[in-house]
Amino acid sequence: MQDSCKSPTAHPFLRNGFRPFFLLGALYSVTNLLIWGGFFAGHRPPPTFMLDPIQWHAHEMVFGFTIAIVAGFLLTAVANWTGRNPAGPMHLAGLSLLWLAGRVVMQFDLGLPEIAIILIEGSFILALALTLSFPLLKSWNKRNFVFLVLLSILLACDMTFLVTKENPSLYVAVMIIVALISLIGGRVIPSFTVAALHQRGEKARQVPQEKLDILALLSLALIILVLIFEGKEGMFLAGASFVSAIIHAMRMRHYHTHRILGDPMALILHIGYIWVIAGLILTGFSALGLVSFPIALHAFTAGAIGSMTLGMMSRVPLAHTGRTVRATRLTLLSFILLQGSALMRVFGLILVPEHTVNWIMGSATLWAFCYAFYILAYTPILWKPELARRGV
Structure with missing residues (x-):
């Protein structure tokens, strides 16, 4: 595998896709489940400005926690499959910030219009799919094109759910x-x-x-x-x-x-x-x-x-x-x-x-x-x- 992303000035935390996304996903799952368990214990409910509590919990565990782990795995796996690392340190930092932005707008009522929340939330999966597509297409790694298809469907599901609330x-x-x-x-x-x-x-x-x-x-x-x-x-x-x-x-x-x-x-x-x-x-x-x-x-x-x-x-x-x-x-x-x-x-x-x-x-x-x-x-x-x- 090529190590072009491993700049001598880059912190190790931004050298591999699994590093930030596994840690961020784990941290977010802890906070999400503590909020969820606290809600059933009679404490403050999860954010309700856009979704009801059950929908918020389900959405964030699927499109917050799980997608973070999927991202960490696929960014690492695609580097192995193609010999080309999909994301250098700055690129990886940008992807991490997009994921964090999605969690912030789904967690806090910032007064944004709903369309802005939806676009911010959906930007991460889109950016991830594009990031993975370049090395897969360049190496014509046809066996793994299926992951781009599955990510595209997940993006469609995310957008559809946030628009319809169904x-x-x-x-x-x-x-x-x-x-x-x-x-x-x-x-x-x-x-x-x-x-x-x-x-x-x-x-x-x-x-x-x-x-x-x-x-x-x-x-x-x-x-x-x-x-x-x-x-x-x-x-x-x-x-x-x-x-x-x-x-x-x-x-x-x-x-x-x-x-x-x-x-x-x-x-x-x-x-x-x-x-x-x-x-x-x-x-x-x-x-x-x-x-x-x-x-x-x-x-x-x-x-x-x-x-x-x-x-x-x-x-x-x-x-x-x-x-x-x-x-x-x-x-x-x-x-x-x-x-x-x-x-x-x-x-x-x-x-x-x-x-x-x-x-x-x-x-x-x-x-x-x-x-x-x-x-x-x-x-x-x-x-x-x-x-x-x-x-x-």
């Missing part, structure tokens, strides 16, 4: 991120798992399953179309969700999950993928009226997105700064707290629905502590220079 565009955005997890997970989970097994001296190989990989994405695309045209109830959505769950489960049978149980850094990615399957099953049940749709949605957000983002946020900085990819006690604790948060938010509400408020408050608290521990453990790594050059 939730379906948020549902589509969540499913697009699930598609990102399915796409990236299908590449990195077997790769990282086999590498970890080889390091232990065990024999293992990746099993190519291109047809299942394509079917998995097509099945998610079908769910998105059903959500758009049929809504979140009915047999069509139930059938599409159950079929997608089967396809994703079939992919996982070659991921060596049972052999990696003692390696938390690999296991957390497998757990995130299992949450995708759980979310698809629960979406099917919700379409049949057996559970509420928000429960299924949180299997994707708190479970799948939470686990996969935390897993990659923990792995990438270690690998890209020359450190051993190994979970410390603090990292392991954050993994456990994340699973506790997701389990409370999903299965707590299913098993003991009369304590819904307590489950939500407890889940928000565990999430906030999880990412607070991440910040404590990883800020020095994200801030300091790398120890040696190496890839993920």
Whole structure:
């Protein structure tokens, strides 16, 4: 990979896309969940000048926290895929400021007209997509053009939601991120798992399953179309969700999950993928009226997105700064707290629905502590220079 962005005068924090965006995303998720949990505890509600509290929380966790982590990962990955770093230090600083501007206008009523808020908020995803497009197009890296398409759809969902205030565009955005997890997970989970097994001296190989990989994405695309045209109830959505769950489960049978149980850094990615399957099953049940749709949605957000983002946020900085990819006690604790948060938010509400408020408050608290521990453990790594050059 070219290191042209690594100017000797540039601070290490602005040398790689994962550094500012992983830290900013973690910090923002803590503040968002503390505000959210405090709201259910009877304290001041989230900002209500543009969205209601539930919509604000959902929007900011998708287009604030999650997009920051997606940006950090893709800026780093595209540099590896193309040999061209998409953003030098000043460019990366500008992208970070655009993301921060979006969070400020969604958090504080500055008296701006609504159109200005929408344009400021949407500028980050647009700038990110353009930033990534230059090295991808210049190297004609066709395999990864799909990420530009997915980012474009996310931008459309963001703008549509802020204009209409209608939730379906948020549902589509969540499913697009699930598609990102399915796409990236299908590449990195077997790769990282086999590498970890080889390091232990065990024999293992990746099993190519291109047809299942394509079917998995097509099945998610079908769910998105059903959500758009049929809504979140009915047999069509139930059938599409159950079929997608089967396809994703079939992919996982070659991921060596049972052999990696003692390696938390690999296991957390497998757990995130299992949450995708759980979310698809629960979406099917919700379409049949057996559970509420928000429960299924949180299997994707708190479970799948939470686990996969935390897993990659923990792995990438270690690998890209020359450190051993190994979970410390603090990292392991954050993994456990994340699973506790997701389990409370999903299965707590299913098993003991009369304590819904307590489950939500407890889940928000565990999430906030999880990412607070991440910040404590990883800020020095994200801030300091790398120890040696190496890839993920």
